Amino acid sequence: MRGFLARMKPAWLMVAATVGAGIFTLPYATQEAGWGFGIVALVLVSFLVVFVHSLLWDVLEDGKERSDLTGLAGHFFGASGRIFAFAAVLGGLLLTLVAYLILGGTFIGMLVPQIGAWGVVLFWILSSLPMFFKTENFARSEFVGIGILGVMVALLFVTGILGGSAPVLSVAKPSGLFLLFSATLFALAGWTGVGSLVRVSQAERIPRAVSKRGIAWGTAITAILYGIFIFSVLLMSERVSPEAVAGISRGPGWVPLILVVIGLLGMRNSYAPIGLEIQRALRKDVRLSGPVSFGVVLFLPLLLFFAGFKNVIEIIGLVGGVFLSLQYVLIVFVGRAALRLSPSRKFLADFVAVAFISAAIYELYYFVVR
Numbered sequence: 001m002r003g004f005l006a007r008m009k010p011a012w013l014m015v016a017a018t019v020g021a022g023i024f025t026l027p028y029a030t031q032e033a034g035w036g037f038g039i040v041a042l043v044l045v046s047f048l049v050v051f052v053h054s055l056l057w058d059v060l061e062d063g064k065e066r067s068d069l070t071g072l073a074g075h076f077f078g079a080s081g082r083i084f085a086f087a088a089v090l091g092g093l094l095l096t097l098v099a100y101l102i103l104g105g106t107f108i109g110m111l112v113p114q115i116g117a118w119g120v121v122l123f124w125i126l127s128s129l130p131m132f133f134k135t136e137n138f139a140r141s142e143f144v145g146i147g148i149l150g151v152m153v154a155l156l157f158v159t160g161i162l163g164g165s166a167p168v169l170s171v172a173k174p175s176g177l178f179l180l181f182s183a184t185l186f187a188l189a190g191w192t193g194v195g196s197l198v199r200v201s202q203a204e205r206i207p208r209a210v211s212k213r214g215i216a217w218g219t220a221i222t223a224i225l226y227g228i229f230i231f232s233v234l235l236m237s238e239r240v241s242p243e244a245v246a247g248i249s250r251g252p253g254w255v256p257l258i259l260v261v262i263g264l265l266g267m268r269n270s271y272a273p274i275g276l277e278i279q280r281a282l283r284k285d286v287r288l289s290g291p292v293s294f295g296v297v298l299f300l301p302l303l304l305f306f307a308g309f310k311n312v313i314e315i316i317g318l319v320g321g322v323f324l325s326l327q328y329v330l331i332v333f334v335g336r337a338a339l340r341l342s343p344s345r346k347f348l349a350d351f352v353a354v355a356f357i358s359a360a361i362y363e364l365y366y367f368v369v370r
Contacts, residue, residue, distance in 0.1 A: 010197055010206060010214020011221060014053075017193020018222045019149060021103055021267045022186040024244045025316050026226055027233035029183035031240045033176030038230065045184040046223045048352050052328050053194050053215045055335030055349070060198045061208070068195075070285055073330055076337040085330055086285050092323030093278050095315050097301035100127070100267045100274075102312040106243050107260045123264070124302050127271035131279075131298070152262045153229045159251045160235035178362050179313065182320030185359075187226060188219065189324050191331060192277075242313050321363025325356040332356075 030038035059072065069089055074082030104127065105120030112119065194215070201211035233244050236255065241247035245259045275297045282293035309315060332353045335341070341349060 008214075008217070009204075010201060010211045011217035013197050013200060014190055014193055014215055014218025015222050017196065018188060018190030018218065019225070020187070020270055021100055021263070022183065022188075022316070022320075023149075023226055023229055024103060024263060025183045025242065025313065026187055027230045027237070027240045027244045028242045028313065029176065029180045030230050031234070032173065033180035034170040034172040035234075036171040037173070037177055037180055039227075041180045041184045042223045042227055045181065045188050046219050048355060049185070049188050049190070049328070050216050050219050051348055051352055052331050052335075053191055053219075054212060055339065056191055056194045056331050057198060057212055057215060059335055059338045060195055068281075069191075069327060069330060069334075070281065072334045076334055081330075082285070085327075086281065088323050088326040088330065090278060090281055092319050092327065093274055093281075094301060094304070095309070095319045095323065097271060097274055097278075098304050098309050099312055099315045099319065100271050101301055101305050102310060102315070103243055104264060104267050104271075106312075107245070107264050110246065110256065110260050120305060121302070123268075127268045128275070128298055130272035131275050131294070149262065149266060150225065152258060153225055153232070155258070156232040156236075156255065157228050159255055160232035178321060178359060178366065179317055181359055182317040182363055183313075184320070185324050185328075186316050186320035188222060189320070189328075190219070190222075191327065317363055317366070321366075322360050325360040325363070329353050329356045329360070 026038075030041075033041070070082050070085040073085035077084075101120050101124055104123030105117070108119035108123055109115055115122070197211060197214060200206070201208075233240060233248065236250045237244075237247040238249050239247050245256050245263070248256050248259075279290075279293045279297045282288045282296060283290065286293075288296070332349050336346070336349055
């Protein structure tokens with residue numbers, strides 16, 4: 001048993017780095033694109049991210065390169081690569097915090113309907129407090145959050161089977177395809193955990209093959225978890241809402257309440273680590289002082305919300321379709337520059353890069369033109 005748990009540790013590390021608030025937007029995106037596209041998106045995006053994560057694992061394996069994307073881009077592509085990577089990473093992380101504020105405010109509004117926009121402010125205060133103290137064990141809280149989320153999904157699945165009904169969905173709706181791609185990538189992106197996986201594997205002498213398989217297993221476990229959640233929400237909803245919870249109309253009344261509480265806890269646990277990562281990037285790459293960088297992280301997401309960034313679906317589309325796609329393109333370019341790839345891996349790398357570039361161009365065009 002211990003041997004099995006040790007072999008699965010890399011997989012659980014990747015699950016911890018991947019699972020997040022993106023799970024709540026997947027049912028709506030699946031509804032808008034059709035269940036057939038929903039299945040294809042989970043499988044295809046899982047394949048894409050596993051391939052890119054494996055490239056990154058190979059780059060980081062010898063320990064000579066930096067594990068942050070800006071450092072890797074600067075090493076291989078100079079100042080322009082560093083600037084590009086910094087913009088892609090920082091923009092994606094900042095908008096992720098805005099998405100968390102919107103979802104958190106929405107969930108608090110479900111608990112206290114009279115609170116209005118103050119729900120966003122309350123969630124911002126509660127989620128920002130850990131950044132002042134920096135004493136929480138974020139890694140441990142992430143693993144606890146995954147366990148709670150797993151229980152939630154299992155409970156939701158049983159409840160949906162017993163009290164739900166078969167959803168009436170299209171098989172495929174091309175108009176929702178890019179939203180689905182963006183939402184799925186947002187939910188499955190976990191490249192930031194690859195560096196930790198390499199370090200843990202080297203420190204604990206986990207075999208290379210076991211560590212790399214952990215990337216695939218971790219992504220597969222996450223995708224299955226998401227698939228069960230999507231199916232369960234569809235069973236219990238007449239019409240799925242953007243955040244999945246408000247549209248649940250079948251089954252016991254406590255189900256939405258449980259989802260709201262778990263969602264709030266999960267996003268609250270993730271908010272501070274993302275914020276501190278942004279602050280480190282601002283201090284290291286822009287040379288901002290500690291107080292100034294902290295002020296940017298603390299107030300900019302809230303200012304963006306009140307400036308008009310209030311549609312969580314549009315923000316998820318922008319983060320997944322543009323910023324994360326560009327991050328993954330850059331990782332592919334780093335892999336091609338750093339590694340001697342076989343012809344088949346070169347072909348796959350080019351295919352993956354084209355897929356992400358196409359998604360980024362379309363989503364940027366859609367966001368600007370619309």
